[in-house]
Amino acid sequence: MCKIDNREALKELLDSQAFERRPVVLSSGKTSHYYFDGRKVSLNPRGAYLIAHLICDMIKDDQVDAVxxxxxxxxxxxxxxxxxxxxxGLDISLFIVRKEAKQHGTRQQIEGPPLKAGQRVVVVDxxxxxxxxxxxxxxAVRAIGCKVVKAIALVDRQEGGTQTLEGMGVRVESIFTAADFGL
Incomplete structure (x- = not known):
C-alpha cells in the first residue's frame, strides 16, 4: 500500500505544478477544462523520488520482472x-517503448535490457x-510474449481509458484520479 506521507506530498506537488486549470485540446482531440503534465513533477527530483517510492510500494508483492x-x-x-x-532490493529491469520501431540500427521498439517471453511486466504512464x-x-510487450501484470498511472482522468484497458485484461491502478483534485 502507498505510504500516506509520500502520497500526500506527491498530491500537493502534482496539484501545484502539474495541473493547469484552463481549456485545452487533448491528444485524443477532445476538449477539457484542465491540462495535466506529469513530467513537470516526474522530472523534479522530489517528485521523481516520491513517484518511485510509491510505485515500488505498488509492485513489491507482484513478482514483477520489468517496469x-x-x-x-x-x-x-x-x-x-x-x-x-x-x-x-527489487530485482527488476526497466524498459522504454518507442512509438514505433527504430528505422536504423537494431530496429527495436523496446529499449533496455531485452525482455523475454513469459516475463511479468508493469506498464507505467x-x-x-x-x-x-x-x-x-x-x-508491444505482449507481442514478445510478456505478461502485463498491471498498468500504473500517476493520474487517471476518468475518461474511459481505464475501462478500455480493463476490457483488454489489464488491471489498472492509479495513484490518483482527477476527482482527487476536484476535477
Missing part, C-alpha cells in the same frame, strides 16, 4: 524507479485519458 512504458510520459518515471528499486499510450506499450 516500463511508452516514451515520453513513462521515461522520467522509469528513470526514477531504477535507483529506488535497487535500494529496496503519467496519465490515463483514453488509454492510448498504455495500450501501445501493452501491445
Amino acid at each position: 516500463g512504458g511508452l516514451t515520453m510520459g513513462a521515461d522520467p518515471i522509469v528513470g526514477a524507479l531504477g535507483p529506488v528499486a535497487y535500494q529496496r 503519467d496519465v490515463i485519458t483514453t488509454g492510448g499510450s498504455v495500450i501501445k506499450a501493452v501491445e
